[in-house]
Amino acid sequence: xxxxxxxxxxxxxxxxxxxxxxxxxxxxxxxxxxxxxxxxxxxxxxxxxxxxxxxxxxxxxxxxxxxxxxxxxxxxxxxxxxxxxxxxxxxxxxxxxxxxxxxxxxxxxxxxxxxxxxxxxxxxxxxxxxxxxxxxxxxxxxxxxxxxxxx
Numbered sequence: 738x739x740x741x742x743x744x745x746x747x748x749x750x751x752x753x754x755x756x757x758x759x760x761x762x763x764x765x766x767x768x769x770x771x772x773x774x775x776x777x778x779x780x781x782x783x784x785x786x787x788x789x790x791x792x793x794x795x796x797x798x799x800x801x802x803x804x805x806x807x808x809x810x811x812x813x814x815x816x817x818x819x820x821x822x823x824x825x826x827x828x829x830x831x832x833x834x835x836x837x838x839x840x841x842x843x844x845x846x847x848x849x850x851x852x853x854x855x856x857x858x859x860x861x862x863x864x865x866x867x868x869x870x871x872x873x874x875x876x877x878x879x880x881x882x883x884x885x886x887x888x
Contacts, residue, residue, distance in 0.1 A: 742782065742783075742807075742808030742809045742810060743782055743808070743809075743810045743856075743859050744756075744782060744808065745808070746855060746858075746859045747852065747855045747856065747859070748851060748852075748855060750851075751849055751851045751852035751855060751856075752852075754845060754849060754852060755837070755842065755845065755852060755856075756835070758837055758838065758841045758842060758845065759782075759835035759836065759837055760835070760836050761784075761833065761834075761835060761836075762781070762833075762834055762835075762836045763831070763832065763833050763834075764786075764788075764828040764831070764832040764834070765828060765831060766828055766829065766830050766831055767827065767828060768827065768828045768832075769825065769826070769827050770788065770811070770826040770827065770828060771812065771822045771825060771826050772822065772825050773791075773792065773793050773822050773823065773824055773825045774821055774822060775821065775822050776820065776821060776822075777812060777814035777815040777820045777821055777822050777839070778815060778820065778838065778839045778840070779812065779815060779836055779837060779838050779839055780810060780811060780812035780813065780815050780836075780837050780839065780842075781810070781811040781812060781834040781835060781836050781837070782808070782809070782810055782811070782834060782835045782837075783805055783806060783807050783808065783809050783811055783832060783833075783834050784807060784832075784833040784834055784835065785807055785831075785832065785833045786806075786807075786828065786829070786830045786831050786832030786833060786834075787804050787805065787806050787828075787829040787830045787832070788804070788805045788811055788826050788827065788828055788829060788832060789801045789803075789804050789805075789826070789827050789829045790802050790803045790804070790805065790824045790825070790826055790867070790870075791824060791825045791826070791827065792824055792825070792871055792874075792875070793825070794875075794879075799825060800874055800875060801874070802824065802867070802870050802871040802874040802875070803866075803867060803870040803871070803874070804829060810859070810860070810863055811826060811834065812826070813860045813863050813864055813867075815839035815842075816839070816843075816857075816860055820839070824867070824871070842856075
């Protein structure tokens with residue numbers, strides 16, 4: 738299987754140590770995986786399927802800000818205090834994923850500086866990409882015409 742996303746970003750040995758902590762999970766279409774503001778104590782790497790990330794908009798239906806597919810990391814809030822989800826997530830199709838407990842990964846990262854650095858650099862990239870996607874989507878939905886297409 739070709740590695741993409743976070744698994745491609747990690748060096749081989751640290752990736753193997755991280756994968757030893759994973760467990761396989763599945764989500765049926767329409768399953769709410771987590772809610773904005775909930776406790777963030779895990780993350781997933783999507784194997785198959787798609788997950789929609791959404792943001793609560795007062796007085797309106799949640800706005801989908803990004804769709805994640807295979808290889809992508811689902812959830813980064815486990816790494817940053819106060820460890821609460823910044824977005825919500827729902828399976829847009831049947832999803833198979835590897836699930837990782839935050840506490841175990843953080844313990845491993847404390848001992849494995851190569852993994853710690855590579856994972857942190859990847860998560861920083863994810864945070865930036867998701868922030869841009871949320872901004873663009875909200876401007877497209879609620880801003881002046883065409884304002885979301887410019888950066």
